[in-house]
Amino acid sequence: METKRIYIPAYVRSEEGFTEDQREFDFIITSDKRDSYGTIFTSEGWDFTRYKQNPVVFYQHRSSDDNPDNLIGMTVKGPWKETLSDGSNVHLARIRFEEEKVNKKAEKIRKKIIAGTLRMASIAADVYEYRFGDKEKGEDNDDVYFLRQELYEWSVVTLGSNPDANVKRNDAVFKQIRSELNDAKDTIINPKNTENTKGLSVSRARLELYKLKK
8 A cells, every 4th residue: 555644844942042053953853732633643652763773864855865965964862752831742853963064955954943944844754553532531532543653764844845735645644544444443553463453454654744833
């Protein structure tokens, strides 16, 4: 089956502002808050093991082209978990940008973050399990809960990166996920274990997530 892909904004954390020579920045890359699609990514469901073996950060998810300067830095801390003042659980990752003598593109992106004109990020993740909400747990049974997911990569991105196409793609992906869950009511969809899906065969879903600061 075709890989599922969605796009949701994430953001740089700048509670105390930045300095001109700052090379490391913290990004909030996951959140367990309900988003506008009625989906929740459980904080305990994240697996970062494979990502930490090669913790690179790209620009605009351009990991497959032949320009090495699209690899703009490395994750030097995290991802780690924090609880915000609103009670939501998030994961943060700290990027260290390459130096200007190595990568002029990375230096320009770094300066734009300091200037406040570039603030967005995006993560790509593989999703293994998801279900509808459970009323007995006080959850909305129309919401979709992602229970187990693995970070694939994350990128610094611009805000206006073809938003119309991303929205249409998101709508199509969530329509397919909800259809699968409706066909397997009260069942956790697990693409690696068809016994748990009542005979459904569901491919591993790749999701590019962006969580926008509210």
